[in-house]
Amino acid sequence: MKSLGLETLGRRFMDLAEMLGAAALMLKSVVFWLFRSGLETGEVVKQAVKIGVDSITVTALTSFFTGMVLALQMGHSMKNLFNEPMYVGTMVAFSMLKELGPVLTSIVVAGRAGAVVTAEIGTMKVTEQIDALYTLGTNPTRYLLVPRYIAFMVMLPLLTVFADFIGVLGGCLVAVMKLGVPVTVYKSDILTYLTISDFMHGVLKTYFFAFMIATVSCYKGMATKGGAEGVGKSTTEAVVISMVLVMVLDYFISAALVAVGI
């Protein structure tokens, strides 16, 4: 019984080692093709639209309501403590720019675009379309993975900046309409206390998140086996792993950025 448990543990460990090795090889191939040959510009644009532009609505809704609820909760807490909804703009902007903007946008992108990427590549894998690419004179890494990596790395930071702005706007709406904070006060609360490094703190994190989401989604797609069921399994795994890793990475990257004064 004990040896069976150890065997299962050992097998899991071997599977994990194999997966990490395969992901590392995939990354090596991505770097190789990124600098080795001309970019598939058309594919990059297509993927940027799929990953970025198509995520605008859901990002906007998520961040707008997050900004609203932040303003509401903080405004009321301040009212209870100081009898005045003080520093609502500062707190909404701090939270949105440094944490909620990047993290929520990354989770939205991992759940929406990450799933699309894994499902698309996974379907291509199980229907021999990846093999077909080899036979038609191109490499799947060059044609499929490199454009997706670039699209994630460009679009996620842009979406985050957009989400920051919308979130602050949502907070402003509640602060003005519900808490009676004048727009000028809300604005000056933000501009007085926020620095460019607060903004950069959030944006820099998204590059790590984008890289991680691209790696997980592409790897899971390329490793898909076993028909439609396999595609579903890979897609679910990619989304779950990406979401968990966003949260885990968030802490460590934030700690590192704080340590270097950003």
Next chain:
Amino acid sequence: MIEISKLNMAFGEKIVLKDISVGIKEGELFSVIGPSGIGKSTFIKCVIRLLTPDSGSIVVDGQDIASTKSEFTLARVRRSFGYLFQEGALFDSLSVLENVSFGLRYLTDIPRSEYPRIVKEKLALVGLKGVEQLKPAELSVGMKKRVSLARSIAAEPKYILYDEPTTGLDPVTTGMVKDLITDMRAKLGVTSIVVTHDMKLALDISSRVAMLYGGAFVEVSEPAAFRNSENKAVREFMEISHLSRDGRRHI
């Protein structure tokens, strides 16, 4: 010239190809037959290194592709191949025009303005007209197969590998595909490897037929000799295919 020597391939415990050695000459139409799931597709995928064999060599025009680690060498060798996939393997997100012209972009220097004309020409060869703007999802199984065939011959490769070229096709289209395969050889001197479980097709079009059974080629001979083979596996397969020694179908 494709020279395969001592090719071995296994999936886990299951041995699929065992010490296979065969030479395929320029302009030859070599067919591999055998029941489904015996390893025919594995064999053809090894020939173009879509699968890496466990051991053995596959020398294509003097270059051993079984052992090379260079992506560029593989890509260069693959340029001389066309491949018809069993299920078509058309790119879902692209139109028929884009699918058929895909290889032209990467394998040739033909200007893009020429693509529509070439695609139209190749589609006509497989009996299709006016489907250029359709997506694969809008095509029937047979049409997909024909578009895939047009894609594999578009760049006019030196070698064409056909994986079950007539499966899922109606009798008229089967005849058309059969003629196309023989024409590619007769008119353009294309070297072809066909894997199929259609014994009649193999015997009708091939210059040599090989029977894959138990991981090995149990018979490799010209169609006439193949029909009269005394090999048990060949005889059984002929019986199952309702083929008599004179090549006629019987019920």
